[in-house]
Amino acid sequence: MSAEANTSIHQTDQALGRLAKRKAKENRFRYAGIAAVVIAMAMLGWLVVSLVGTGYTAFFQHYLTITVTLSESDLDPHGARDADQLRTANYRKVIQQALYSRFPDVTDRRGKRALFQIVSASGATNQVRQMVYQDPDLVGREITITVPTSDDVDQLLKGYIDRNAPAELRKVSDRQIEWVDQVVAGGELTREFNWRFFTAADSRDPELAGIAGAVVGSLMALSVAFMLSVPVGVGAAVYLEEFAPHNRLTDFIEININNLAAVPSIVFGLLGLAVFLNFFGLPRSAPLVGGMVLGLMTLPTIIIATRSALRAVSPSIIDGALSLGASHTQAVFHHKVPLAASGILTGSIIGMAQALGETAPLLMIGMVAFVTEIPASIMEPASALPVQIFLWSDSAERAWAERASAAIIVLLLVLITLNAVAIFLRSRLERRW
Amino acid sequence: MQFKTIVASVVGALLAFGCGEDKAEIKSPIPTADAAGEIRIVGSSTVYPFSTKVAQEFKNKTGYNVVVESTGSGGGHKLFCEGVGARTADVTNSSRRQKKSEFDKCAKNGVTDIVEVKIGFDGIVIANARKSAQIDVTLKQLYLAFAKQTPKSDDDCTLQNNPHNKWSDIDPSLPNVTIEAYGPPPTSGTRDAFVEIAMDGGAKKITCLAALRKEDKKAFKAVARTLREDGKWIDAGENDNAIVQTLVNTPSAVGIFGYSFLDQNADKIKGAHIGGVKPTFENIAGGNYPISRSLYFYIKKANVAVTKGLKEYALEFTSEEAWGPGGYLEEIGLVPLPDDVRAQYRSAVENLTAYEQ
Numbered sequence: 005m006s007a008e009a010n011t012s013i014h015q016t017d018q019a020l021g022r023l024a025k026r027k028a029k030e031n032r033f034r035y036a037g038i039a040a041v042v043i044a045m046a047m048l049g050w051l052v053v054s055l056v057g058t059g060y061t062a063f064f065q066h067y068l069t070i071t072v073t074l075s076e077s078d079l080d081p082h083g084a085r086d087a088d089q090l091r092t093a094n095y096r097k098v099i100q101q102a103l104y105s106r107f108p109d110v111t112d113r114r115g116k117r118a119l120f121q122i123v124s125a126s127g128a129t130n131q132v133r134q135m136v137y138q139d140p141d142l143v144g145r146e147i148t149i150t151v152p153t154s155d156d157v158d159q160l161l162k163g164y165i166d167r168n169a170p171a172e173l174r175k176v177s178d179r180q181i182e183w184v185d186q187v188v189a190g191g192e193l194t195r196e197f198n199w200r201f202f203t204a205a206d207s208r209d210p211e212l213a214g215i216a217g218a219v220v221g222s223l224m225a226l227s228v229a230f231m232l233s234v235p236v237g238v239g240a241a242v243y244l245e246e247f248a249p250h251n252r253l254t255d256f257i258e259i260n261i262n263n264l265a266a267v268p269s270i271v272f273g274l275l276g277l278a279v280f281l282n283f284f285g286l287p288r289s290a291p292l293v294g295g296m297v298l299g300l301m302t303l304p305t306i307i308i309a310t311r312s313a314l315r316a317v318s319p320s321i322i323d324g325a326l327s328l329g330a331s332h333t334q335a336v337f338h339h340k341v342p343l344a345a346s347g348i349l350t351g352s353i354i355g356m357a358q359a360l361g362e363t364a365p366l367l368m369i370g371m372v373a374f375v376t377e378i379p380a381s382i383m384e385p386a387s388a389l390p391v392q393i394f395l396w397s398d399s400a401e402r403a404w405a406e407r408a409s410a411a412i413i414v415l416l417l418v419l420i421t422l423n424a425v426a427i428f429l430r431s432r433l434e435r436r437w
Numbered sequence: 438m439q440f441k442t443i444v445a446s447v448v449g450a451l452l453a454f455g456c457g458e459d460k461a462e463i464k465s466p467i468p469t470a471d472a473a474g475e476i477r478i479v480g481s482s483t484v485y486p487f488s489t490k491v492a493q494e495f496k497n498k499t500g501y502n503v504v505v506e507s508t509g510s511g512g513g514h515k516l517f518c519e520g521v522g523a524r525t526a527d528v529t530n531s532s533r534r535q536k537k538s539e540f541d542k543c544a545k546n547g548v549t550d551i552v553e554v555k556i557g558f559d560g561i562v563i564a565n566a567r568k569s570a571q572i573d574v575t576l577k578q579l580y581l582a583f584a585k586q587t588p589k590s591d592d593d594c595t596l597q598n599n600p601h602n603k604w605s606d607i608d609p610s611l612p613n614v615t616i617e618a619y620g621p622p623p624t625s626g627t628r629d630a631f632v633e634i635a636m637d638g639g640a641k642k643i644t645c646l647a648a649l650r651k652e653d654k655k656a657f658k659a660v661a662r663t664l665r666e667d668g669k670w671i672d673a674g675e676n677d678n679a680i681v682q683t684l685v686n687t688p689s690a691v692g693i694f695g696y697s698f699l700d701q702n703a704d705k706i707k708g709a710h711i712g713g714v715k716p717t718f719e720n721i722a723g724g725n726y727p728i729s730r731s732l733y734f735y736i737k738k739a740n741v742a743v744t745k746g747l748k749e750y751a752l753e754f755t756s757e758e759a760w761g762p763g764g765y766l767e768e769i770g771l772v773p774l775p776d777d778v779r780a781q782y783r784s785a786v787e788n789l790t791a792y793e794q
Contacts, residue, residue, distance in 0.1 A: 091499070092499070117763070121768075125768065126490075126493060126494065129497075130497045133497060134497070166704070173703050173704040174703070174704055208489040208490040208492075208769070209490075209493075285524070288524075289506070370504075370506055372507060372508075373504050374485070374492065374503075374504070374505040376492055376493060376496040376502055376503050376504075377502045385475055385502070397676065398675065398676050398677070399486065399678075400678075400695075400697040400770070401701055405678075
């Protein structure tokens with residue numbers, strides 16, 4: 005009987021129809037959600053695949069082994085063995101001689117010039133130059149060294165230059181390809197891991213360029229930004245949320261903080277230029293100034309994240325503390341802030357990640373620059389990782405494309421590391437009740 | 438317990454940072470900048486590749502640290518003219534000559550003795566995709582293609598909005614494709630040079646505009662140098678690699694950029710012939726290719742005494758090994774100056790001869 009009554013209400017045709025409709029609706033929502041996730045993942049996957057696809061080759065570099073004669077008549081005609089004099093000697097000639105003696109059948113001027121273009125002109129000469137500078141006794145001897153090939157030869161061997169294309173359309177001539185094939189067959193040209201990419205500062209030549217200067221600059225600026233914005237931001241948020249009276253002034257401040265979070269980042273660069281450089285007279289291009297600008301930029305993000313993390317802590321915790329006799333300050337610092345720590349950390353890391361990828365504010369304070377040295381302190385001129393990527397992707401030589409992609413891969417890896425640390429800390433700090 | 442450590446570390450960090458900053462501020466006026474002792478170069482993004490190459494070679498030979506900022510020619514002159522002393526830029530690169538207004542502003546701020554060095558030539562090319570039809574235009578046709586307003590005919594200077602939709606509308610011998618150009622934005626020195634050389638040069642070829650030029654230079658410039666805003670000319674941003682990519686994907690489009698990008702991408706794009714002259718290294722060097730400009734850098738003489746290595750940097754730049762034929766700057770695309778002009782600027786650097794505007 006009762007079963008019959010049930011069927012009469014819930015299993016009529018209309019009821020079943022409504023049920024089916026509702027289920028279909030719910031399913032549609034679920035599929036839409038899945039589709040959104042799939043599309044987002046596909047985009048990300050595409051980005052990563054295309055980056056790794058063009059960038060991974062930059063982690064390898066081709067090197068040529070040559071025997072150079074450091075003749076005294078060329079380098080040190082007066083026999084003084086003065087290191088500074090030796091440093092300015094003509095090492096191009098040394099490298100050219102080495103190549104001419106490897107390929108004695110090349111005698112014409114054009115051929116000789118093309119031959120020299122096989123090795124990295126700047127890299128090879130500088131390698132010998134620094135060796136002789138360090139050890140002047142090398143003059144007069146014959147040494148065997150391994151030097152980077154030119155970016156064109158490197159690109160050819162990596163398959164980015166089509167051998168079969170008509171000669172006038174490619175950067176490497178038929179003769180050059182022939183020479184390269186000879187040294188490859190002779191085992192003089194080898195492919196090795198590109199350590200230089202991780203240890204060298206920026207260079208004008210793709211085959212010599214490294215990201216160390218930019219990474220160090222970025223990390224320095226980021227630590228300054230962290231030390232500035234996290235303590236100040238968290239402190240300000242705790243005060244505003246827990247202690248400040250609610251009046252027009254604090255409302256005004258709150259509106260301003262929310263506005264600042266949406267201000268274009270270049271504005272912070274202008275602020276840095278006007279205040280830190282022109283008024284306080286801090287040096288241009290210094291990671292200290294870069295970090296201060298980035299710190300100011302992330303401050304609103306951290307304040308807003310911290311405030312919402314504090315708000316998310318259950319009021320019963322505070323009530324419990326207060327009812328047991330804790331003062332308001334004790335209740336906040338003993339209970340509320342520790343419980344909100346994971347949220348605060350997440351906000352800070354998002355802010356820092358944002359700062360890591362920022363170029364625009366750095367333009368105004370002179371960090372969009374070519375710096376020949378890896379900075380040793382936060383007062384020395386430096387560049388930053390996103391700036392490096394920007395400058396490389398804007399350069400003419402084809403080989404920069406893979407270097408820029410590789411630098412983006414490194415930037416992404418740094419970001420992933422930052423986030424992984426955040427997740428680890430969060431899971432350690434998170435308390436459930 | 439835990440909160441105490443957090444608070445302590447937060448306060449500690451705050452204090453430490455506060456102190457650190459104080460120290461930095463006390464230390465910072467001139468001495469730190471001096472102690473760091475790097476050579477400061479700002480300016481044109483077109484000269485940047487050459488300037489950084491010299492900076493690198495110079496650093497290898499002498500150990501001096503050089504910082505080259507890519508700020509654009511205008512931004513460079515602005516920074517350069519801020520004043521003298523270790524805290525200011527020592528050199529500015531420029532893809533055009535310093536303007537009178539910039540020279541005056543420099544003088545106003547005490548930057549009086551400036552050494553001008555012309556370093557070489559750079560061609561501006563109009564290129565399209567390799568597989569598209571070869572374009573052979575004259576400067577006049579370029580003007581008619583890109584100007585916002587054009588005269589009705591050679592003799593009737595009544596201006597009308599540019600009526601040309603296709604290249605073949607200008608001259609039947611040109612390809613029958615829609616005009617679509619990707620060029621540098623107004624902030625770029627390449628754009629300045631393009632309108633100054635190609636657009637002015639083309640407008641001059643129209644009889645009535647040539648007459649206007651004699652009467653009213655300003656009005657002529659307004660007519661000649663205003664590029665069309667109806668979507669046929671597209672400001673493509675500063676990234677020339679992006680323009681090259683666009684040309685490959687859009688066979689009907691042309692792009693405007695520096696010669697080195699054509700040289701590097703010869704397998705993807707080809708340069709338009711201007712008045713029958715092909716954009717090649719030889720033609721630019723020989724002065725046959727019409728759209729080429731000079732590149733410069735300017736040295737602040739007052740800073741030579743303050744910045745160690747500044748004069749030596751300029752000497753390295755103007756050495757035959759660097760800017761001469763077969764030098765390392767030619768290898769990366771700088772078109773060398775004739776011998777006598779090189780000698781003239783070399784001696785200006787050696788004697789630090791200030792120039793007159």
